[in-house]
Amino acid sequence: MTASLQLVLLVLVAVGATGVVLIRSPVRQVVALSVYGLLLAVLFLAFQAPDVTLSELTVGAVVLPILLLLALAKVRERDK
């Protein structure tokens, strides 16, 4: 049961990483990165590492997207 769960999650992480890189528009990529962070957190949980899950969940889904979106807003404002 755990082994098949880990297998599925590993495949999803590989697909997710490919998806994040291949999206070229930065705003859409932020959303993809957020989902990828969630997938990673569940993978870490399947690897019996709840501490790393806690960190990755908060960092990947909250802190990194807000920093990235703020930088994108700042950069886009200057482009106008």
Next chain:
Amino acid sequence: MSASTRRWLFLAGMAGLAAFYLWGLVGLPGFGHYPGPYGLIINKIAVAQTNATGVVSAVNFEYRGFDTVGEEFILFMAAAGVSVVLRHLRGERERPGLEQGIGADEPSTSDAVAQAALVFVGPVLVLGWWLASHAQTSPSGGFQGGVVLATAFILIYLSGGLLTFRRISPVALTDAVEAVGAGGFAAIGLAAVLMGLPYLDNYLPLGIKPGAVSSSGTIALISFFVGVEVAAALILMVGEMLEQTLLVQGEAGS
């Protein structure tokens, strides 16, 4: 160098890297068959030696405490670096925003988002505090608690706007709190040296019952300071980026 040349060069390099990686992989014992002695030894003796049932935090703050000091100071310097790098360039000025509230061209947050964020601020604060102070008992610890605490402040920004965020966490206060957190960690280690023990030795009483909140000596104390420092560093960085985006504007055309 053109784009396609770059791409072929990368593929050649990556093929070489992957070949070396797979060659090294052949020597590994396979996923799930963990052979190494250190994990097994630490799992056996950590609870008896430190009275901490959260072995990962015991490793972080006691057995490999010196590494954690280094990582915490990376965080400290990154926060300082963000403040330094985002200084005003020639020709930029700050929109007169913070004293009178932000100007009319800041898009207003929808009421639903503001209300939902407000509801969650209290529970997230309590959760972050609990995580930062219970490092030795369960999956928690300074780093996780600090990040969750910073999330609470981000929720404050979402529900109240930049003015509320700045009032609750003024730059001087957050700076001071971050310094107390980082300095506190280093000072705990130095106090051990002053007592004649090695740096960061665990000299506080270990408590009676393994896993109680008041057990495990310096681990609980260090974890609390680390949580405070991580939260303050992240709040500083998010605050800097917020001000940079919402307040600073350049000259027309520059």
Next chain:
Amino acid sequence: MSVFPYLVVVWVLAVGLYGIVTSRHLIHLIMCLIVVQSSTYVLLLAVGYRRGAVAPYFSDIPVHTPAVDPVVQALALTDVVVEAAVTALLLAFAIQAQKRFGTLDPHELVQFKG
């Protein structure tokens, strides 16, 4: 299954590096860097995993239950938080680069001297 996690790690590393090399927008590049860093977390945790073992927290299970390696978890845990801070610093650099040079395209930024 005994080598599959390591293959996933090298795939994620390759994909992330490809994104960095062929990127045309500095912030896209920073996000690909985040992907590359995430592959190292998966590698660390995969190395420490024991089949059939539980998480190394002994507050409600007897002390001699087989548990996974806590040392690599400690490394990965501090890694994740420090990555966020370093990414913030990189974003600050990207913002300043756009202010000074007017472009966020790495291929164009290469040509500036001095």
